[in-house]
Amino acid sequence: MTQLPATTGKKLGLVVDLDTCVGCQACVTACKGWNDQGYGVPLSDQDPYGSDPSGTFLNRVHAYEVQPEAGPAQIVNFPRSCLHCEAAPCVTVCPTGASYKRVEDGIVLVNEDACIGCGLCAWACPYGARELDAAAGVMKKCTLCVDRIYNENLPEEDREPACVRTCPTGARHFGDFADPDSKVSRLTAERGGFELMPEMGTKPTNRYLPPRRKGPPEAASPLAPLLDIQATGFAGWLDRMLGKI
Amino acid sequence: MHPAPSVILFTVLSGLGFGFLTCLNLGLALPQGIGGFLAFAVGYGLAVGGLIASTFHLGHPERAIRAFTQWRTSWLSREGWAAVLALLGTAPVALGAMGGARPGLLGLVAALLCLATIGCTSMIYAQLKTVPRWNFWTTPALFFGFALTGGVLLSDLPLAGEVLSLALAFLLAFSFVRGDRRFAEAGATLGSATGLGAIGSVRVFEQAHTAGNYLLREMIHVVGRKHSRKLRMIAVVAVALPAPILALLPDGLVAMIPAVLFHLIGAFAARWLFFAEAEHVVGTYYGKR
């Protein structure tokens, strides 16, 4: 059903911390690894070992350089995956009902058995979160690891998305935005979490945390005392003698 | 956007077909007997042929029947319904015309259904906020313009053909120039796409992947824009040419055939550009348009 629910019970989504992400691509690999054998058809690759490799990924990490008015430029690593939008335009355009937003938790999913692979939903998404699988001819997108988060066969600590679980710096957080006391809601409030491309009117669920403000660069390096090494013993004698010549 | 040949073929041919059927249903042209049969056959052939071409770019054409289910929200689904109803609604009019009957009220209903189909097709593109150049009134205007001008030319109505061809050429030229401002108006920048614009100016430091992917092929397709200046000229001139042709050549097939041919050349060039020049906002993440 492509009519969007007026409201959803939970609003499950991710918080991505642009301050701590080091751009290691671990979440890209973990996401591909888990979803290659989980929900729906595998994420295929074309010509993976050849000269023109390409493949389906549900999560990609970009790197940007931000130049403030004053001070040095900053490098910001930027993971990009589905934002599980509340006003998801990808859902309403779908002619078959394959794309839908779940009433209970707000996750946006594709029923691959009903998808005709028209690609219209990928056109409607501003964030490039959907990729049509070239081998299977159906639309793939982030499932919020729906087959992990409710999976009672997994140990408790693994019942979160693969990308969140794997991130070595804890830059990705999973939770319920409908609950104001959840970790993701508190992080968003404390750190000024923002929406991507709000002008597109998609009302994304996921939030991004801005890089923390860095202090002004120190005039002298804090390592300066360590660098000012006084030679002693024979080296000291040699240093003094050579200095006199 | 990637200018897929199947989609260009579909939108131009089925547009022309439904435009022609609109004219026939309204009784603007009144071919009778075998002529009537041929006219409606051409209309049906174009419309149906275009619809079939549109399934070529689907990942799973065998499931296409499912596309009829979501008419409440999806313009693509509505287009499917409108097309089927228009083709069914036209059948009795066509049968009547062969027997020499005027289209009447039934024809009016069928014509409205044909127009609805053209409108739904245009809305598939016009609804997309993510492609600002499409997300504008010129998109439905152009789809109606091409369909009806083509239909009138096929109906051999010289005066209407001249007026519509010139008007369409102006609309096309306007849509090119005006469309160039749409992306900036939509307001999507790398700054808003990453939210980092609040800190300073943002540029791509390193791409997310070294090789191509679906997004780059489908939505950030820049190759097709290479000759866009020249193609714009060709499209506008070809669309306008039927006017002098119809004015100068004697009425009948001698004028109609070249007029329709030039119109089609213009329509294909314009439709190629409609896709190739359309910039998707996802391009901002890659520092491209």
Ligand code: SF4
């Ligand atoms: S990020 Fe894109 S695919 Fe995900 S819900 Fe929003 S519009 Fe749909």
Ligand code: SF4
């Ligand atoms: S590609 Fe599949 S999920 Fe996307 S709009 Fe088409 S049918 Fe729906």
Ligand code: SF4
């Ligand atoms: S939630 Fe799961 S599917 Fe979505 S990006 Fe993370 S690992 Fe991939």
